[in-house]
Amino acid sequence: MIDVHCHIHEAIFDADRRDVVNRARECGVKHIITSAIKPEEVDKALRVVNEFKGYISLTIGHDPVLVSDALFSRQVEYVRKYSNIIVGIGEVGLDYYIIRDHRERSKQKGFFIEWISIAEELNLPLIVHSRSAGRYAIEEILKCKYFDVVMHAYDGSIGWAMEAAKHGVYFSIPPSVTFSVQKQKLVKKLSLESLLLETDSPVLSPFKGQRNEPANIIYSAKKIAEIKNVSLDKVIEITTDNALNVFKRLRLRI
Ligand SMILES: [Zn+2]
Numbered sequence: 406m407i408d409v410h411c412h413i414h415e416a417i418f419d420a421d422r423r424d425v426v427n428r429a430r431e432c433g434v435k436h437i438i439t440s441a442i443k444p445e446e447v448d449k450a451l452r453v454v455n456e457f458k459g460y461i462s463l464t465i466g467h468d469p470v471l472v473s474d475a476l477f478s479r480q481v482e483y484v485r486k487y488s489n490i491i492v493g494i495g496e497v498g499l500d501y502y503i504i505r506d507h508r509e510r511s512k513q514k515g516f517f518i519e520w521i522s523i524a525e526e527l528n529l530p531l532i533v534h535s536r537s538a539g540r541y542a543i544e545e546i547l548k549c550k551y552f553d554v555v556m557h558a559y560d561g562s563i564g565w566a567m568e569a570a571k572h573g574v575y576f577s578i579p580p581s582v583t584f585s586v587q588k589q590k591l592v593k594k595l596s597l598e599s600l601l602l603e604t605d606s607p608v609l610s611p612f613k614g615q616r617n618e619p620a621n622i623i624y625s626a627k628k629i630a631e632i633k634n635v636s637l638d639k640v641i642e643i644t645t646d647n648a649l650n651v652f653k654r655l656r657l658r659i
Contacts, residue, residue, distance in 0.1 A: 406626060406641055407648040407655070408437045408619040409577050410496065410532055410557045410603035413461065414450035417607045417616060426457060429619035435645070436659045437461045437619050438652065440496050440532060442468040444479045451487070459658055463487070466495040467520070469513055469534055470503045477516050484523065492654045494524045495532025496557055502537035514545065521549045530651045532557050532577075543569045553651060558605055560587060563594045570599040575651055577603035580611035580624040592632045597643045601651070602626055 408429070418425055429437065439461055441450035447465060454463045465487060467480040484494055497520040504510055524531040530553040535542035539561015546554055552572045558579050559566060566576060576599055582588040592600065602625045610617035611624040626644070630637045649656050 406432075406434050406602050406622050407645055407652075407659075408434055408604050408606075408622050409555060409601045409648050409652065410464075411437060411439055411606040411617075411619055412442075413437060413439045413606060413619065414441065414446065414453040415607060418618075422453070425618045425620070426460065429622075430460075432620040432623055433641070434619050434622055436648075436655060438464055438492060438655075440464045440466055441483075442466045442480075442496060443471065444476065444483070447483050447487075451490075454490075462492045462652075462655065462658060463490060464493040464495045464532055465491050466497040466532065467516065469496075469498045469500040469517070472504060472509045472512050472516075477519075481519075481523065484527070488527050488529070491529065492652050493530040493532055493555075494520060494527070495530075495555070496534040497531065498534035499538035499542050500534060500536045501541070514541070517542070517545055518549065521545065521551050524553065525549075525551050529553070530555060530653075534558070536560060540565045543574075546574065547572070555601060555651060557603055558609060559591065563590055566591055567594060570595050575599055575601050575647060577601035578625045578629060579603050579605045579609040580617065580621045580628075581609045582628045583611045583624050584613075589628070589632055592629050597629070597633060597635070597640065598647065600629060600644055601648050602629075602644050 543565045554574045606617040630640045
């Protein structure tokens with residue numbers, strides 16, 4: 406299994422990161438992608454990636470709730486500076502749950518469109534956050550016609566998801582699928598060929614209120630197997646193939 410999206414460099418893992426990584430290895434996690442989305446996270450994330458070389462990879466993005474030109478520009482600089490090291494860009498996107506003001510939303514959308522063109526220019530996949538904005542994020546992706554995209558923890562409508570999947574967009578499924586009816590529906594409707602596994606650690610635990618960790622990815626895989634009525638091995642095989650298909654640089658690392 407490949408955990409295509411989490412934040413394992415965050416301070417909440419400082420005290421026991423090695424144990425967390427060992428539990429992931431024991432559980433069959435072959436690789437972890439951590440996402441640095443604020444300027445102050447980048448150096449720390451790079452240190453963690455170096456400490457677990459070959460097991461943890463990095464994406465750099467921009468937290469969509471930080472609607473600031475200065476922060477956006479700094480993250481773009483980081484992405485360009487480390488464009489040979491990162492395996493993708495993200496997470497970036499839209500968050501209409503936190504951002505309610507329409508001017509801020511349109512600014513957020515402007516950043517998102519720029520991120521799509523940077524991803525295209527650098528030929529890197531884009532991990533998209535779209536909280537309460539699934540439809541709007543997918544509309545922009547369709548308009549830009551850039552489909553090396555992972556919709557992470559997608560909470561939008563199934564119809565828009567299916568439209569995006571038609572173009573090869575992937576959907577990564579977090580362990581909260583064990584109790585989220587919307588995510589269960591998403592898994593049911595999309596084909597296994599469109600799915601990836603993620604944990605979004607430290608959030609989206611299968612156990613509400615607990616810190617999430619990459620080993621919990623098995624809950625996503627098991628739930629997908631149950632919903633699709635296929636073996637766990639099949640889910641692991643296909644989602645791993647999918648991950649290597651979209652995160653092309655991982656092929657050289659694992
Ligand atoms: Zn995240």
